[in-house]
Amino acid sequence: GESVGLHLPTLSVQEGDNSIINCAYSNSASDYFIWYKQESGKGPQFIIDIRSNMDKRQGQRVTVLLNKTVKHLSLQIAATQPGDSAVYFCAENIRKTSYDKVIFGPGTSLSVIP
Amino acid sequence: DTAVSQTPKYLVTQMGNDKSIKCEQNLGHDTMYWYKQDSKKFLKIMFSYNNKELIINETVPNRFSPKSPDKAHLNLHINSLELGDSAVYFCASSQERSYNSPLHFGNGTRLTVT
Incomplete structure (x- = not known):
């Protein structure tokens, strides 16, 4: 069946620490x-993406790691800030013959402690 | 300049009623989607349209009928509303197929059926 995500619903980190959010x-x-970030009352917002021919991609304060061997994806946020508090979703694109389908993981709620 | 806009933001109605949610994107994207987010934040795809053609229909009850008058609009009409339809509905768009580009989401319509 189709499924994305581990059941890690909440993550609390201290401001300034690094955060790691995992996804299968x-x-x-x-x-x-x-990876998408969803703030309260808003729609999911694109953070960073990675294609299957890569294993790492970096953005501003964020890094995505892809391990195809174990089908695992992670999002690392450096120097976490209060504004990073949100629900984070990983998503995978499943490619069919004539269309694509984006499946979302269950989401992880990140809380940043000031 | 809202890229993907949906109206209304909140919708409260009684069981058995018929309601519509409108969505418009000004990004020039070819593909539009409807997603449903339940109370546990789980996001599930409902429909996908590419250039006004239905591409994905994810075993959604036929009480839900999407309509795409042009590629910038994808509306969702729901007949005979049920309690279980209460959720947040998100419209999204992507440039061509989603294997190539991330989804851009609206800010959601919170539907409450009483």
């Missing part, structure tokens, strides 16, 4: 992975 995916044919 089940479809080995998935070729594109995306």
